[in-house]
Amino acid sequence: MPVPDRQGICLPRIVTEQFQPFESPATGKMITSRTELREDLAASGCRLLEPDESPTKGKIRNKKFAEKRGLKVSDEYRDYDSSTKQKAEA
Secondary structure, X not given: OOOOOOOOOXXXXXXXXXXXXXXXXXXXXXXXXXXXXXXHHHHHOOOOOOHHHXXXXXXXXXXXXXXXXXXXXXXXXXXXXXXXXXXXXX
């Protein structure tokens, strides 16, 4: 495969967002850095779920879940809770 010509040095992608500490669902330990996250995932035999693997493609549809975490329900799922309640009543 031919390699395209590049001008200058090709630098790796730099992650600049702040890491938010959380409790590992697999081990219960507090994860405070990306390194600890990688080590915890490897130790527990887990991996991160990619958004395209999710049935909702990473969009939030549960209102209680969103409120608890200070998030917003995705536009496509605004009426999701009411439609599931109607199905359950029928």
